[in-house]
Amino acid sequence: MAVDSGSVANIDYTSRDFTGYRDSLLAYAEQLLPEWTSRSPADFGVVMVELFAYLGDIMSFYQDRIQDEAFLSTATQRSSVVAIAQQLGYQPHTAIPATGQVAFSPAPGLTSPVTLPAGTQVITAYIAALDRPITYETTADVIVPAYTTPVPQVVGLVTEGATQGSRTLALYASTSGQPATTVRVEDVGESDGTKSQAFTLAQSPVLLDTVRIFLDDGVGGTEWTRVTDFLLTRDSDLIFTAITDDQGVTYITFGDGVTGAIPATGLKITAAYRTGGGSYGNLPQGSILDLAEGIPGIGVSGSSPMTGGADEEPIDQIRTNAPRVFRTQGRAVSETDYADLALNVAGVADARAVVRSASAVTIFIIGPNNILPSEGQRDAVAQYVQARSLSGVVVNVVNGSLIPVNIGSSSLPVLVSVQPRYRRDTVKLAVQQAIQQVFTPPETTFGSRISISHLYRAIQEVPGVDWAVIQMMARSDLSQSGTADVICRENEIPIVGSIVITASGGV
Known part of the structure; x- marks a missing residue:
């Protein structure tokens, strides 16, 4: 059957906002109802067209948002970004x-030794920003000897x-012969025998690496194993996954009888886990002051x-990081592979590998927010990468070096002219924050080059800035002059x- 092309509207499918929908609907109405010529906002037909255009605008917005969440570069929800990263084989830290x-x-x-069991809590002074002291726990038993002179100290x-x-x-x-033990647990629920059961942990933020799940039959508990996903698992595997959502709630999920038991x-489903974690726990020497619960005869003498x-x-x-890890495919061949594999270890935010010889690779690492990783984290990186490196290659892991860059000085400050009607102090603070953003990961990485044009661009994008002059920019370990x-x-x-x-300027 032939179609009369003259009766088919030429619809612009890229016009997806309110105005576009309204104009397209009215243009189509001119073809179907040529006798309807009123375009008054009070006209009932115009009202209906605008209602449909409004509805179409909302639907288009959510369609675009849903589409954006499907791509790593455009997703805005943390859950979407984490899910895509996991599909690429990268587990965000x-x-x-x-x-x-x-x-x-x-x-x-x-008069006699006292054993402080693993998990004994020590605390700092009250911290106003957190509205509480920070708590730490011992990782192993500590035996404090009897009092003598000089007073002995035991480090834990x-x-x-x-x-x-x-x-x-x-x-x-x-x-395997391990004796029966006890563990401190939280009751999280009871199994109903259905597939893919999920339970939530009561406290947060949960340190996922510490989560242990036990099934309690009333006499004792049997431990199940945590996995990152249910791929390549059998119906008899006693496994579970632990995932924390955008709201900080941690979910424990079991198998469906095909992938996971x-x-x-x-x-009864019970869980043993620890809460905590964060940069707020990085404190200077001597910050630990006392035991959380006093033990007679025992005190904290330093930290x-x-x-x-x-x-x-x-x-x-x-x-x-996710695309970098995906490119390695679980093996280290090139120089870049060694650095990218290091990103799979918790606590490593960036890495750079340097080949010193045919049989040695040095990996420089840094933690989130440019925090220096601990010795344990460096050892974990070395062990992880070594197992995936070429035969005969020795992997060495070293912390990266942080180089402060000074912008302006008392004699050569950054000069900023503020436009009229802008508050001078507000613009000055915004300029300082814009400069700081230039040095915020992932804007900077190993071997970065910071040019004066980077700073000028950041400053000029601040609302209220008329002009600016940077008189000095230099590494803190070099001469504090010039703008090279x-x-x-x-x-x-x-x-x-x-x-x-x-x-200067402004109000």
Whole structure:
């Protein structure tokens, strides 16, 4: 059957906002109803057209948003970015707790040794920004000897965070000969025997690496194994996944009987885990002051700096790192592969590999927000990459070097002229923040070059800036004069140093 092309509207399918829909509908109406000529806003037909255009505008907006969430470069929701990264084989890093050492000493009158069990809590002073002290826990038993002169000190390793749970659960002895033990757990629910059961943990933020799940039959508990996903698993595997959503709620999910076993009906689901993690746990030496719960005859006599704490990996960092890890395909061949594989280890936000010889590779690493990784994190990177490197190649892991860059000085400040009707102090603060943003990861990386044009562009984009003159920009370890480009070595990352700004004009 022939189609009369004259009766078919020429619809512009790229016009997807309110005005476009309205104009297209009215143009189409001219062909179907030529006798309808009124375009008054009070006309009932125009009202209906505008209502449909309004509805189309809303639908188009959500269609665009849904489409954006399907791509790593345009997704805005953290859950979408994490899901895409996991499809690429990259597991974004959750918050990491700070670690350090605490010295314990006996008080006069302690006549016999006292054992501080693993998990003994120590605290800092009250911190107003958090409205609480920061808690750390010992990672192993610490034996404090009896009081003598000079007073002995015993050092124990501690990690930031707190163990959760309201009761203890006895575990069955393992088939490998491990004796029965007890663990502190939280009751999270009871299995109903259905597929893909999910339970939530009561406290947050959860340190996912510490989550352990046990099924309690009333006599003892059997531990299940945490996996990142259910791929390549069997119906008999006692496994679960632990995922934290955008709201900070952690979900425990079991298998469906095909990929992963289903917990038997009636068994209690219990969880052992710790909460904590974040850069706030990085504290200077001597910050740990006391035991959370006093123990007679035992006191805290000192502490080392607490280091290695980091916030969860930001979205922009995930966008950068996920494709890098995907390109390695789980093996290190090229120089770039060695650096990209290091990103799979928790606590590593950026890495640079340098080949010194045919049999040695040095990997420089840095943590989130340019935090220096701990010795344990460096060892974890070396072990992970070494297992995937070429035979005969030795992998060495070293922290990257942070190079402060000073912008302006007391004698050569950054001069900023503020436009009329803009508040001078507000613009000055915005300029300082814009300069800091230039040095914020992932804008900067190993071997970055910071040119004066980068800073001028950032400053000029600040609303209210009329003109600006940068009189000095230099590395803190070089002469503090001139505005030459800042060039970093392959193991160096530029960070913002001092910023001195003088603003004029405005109000």
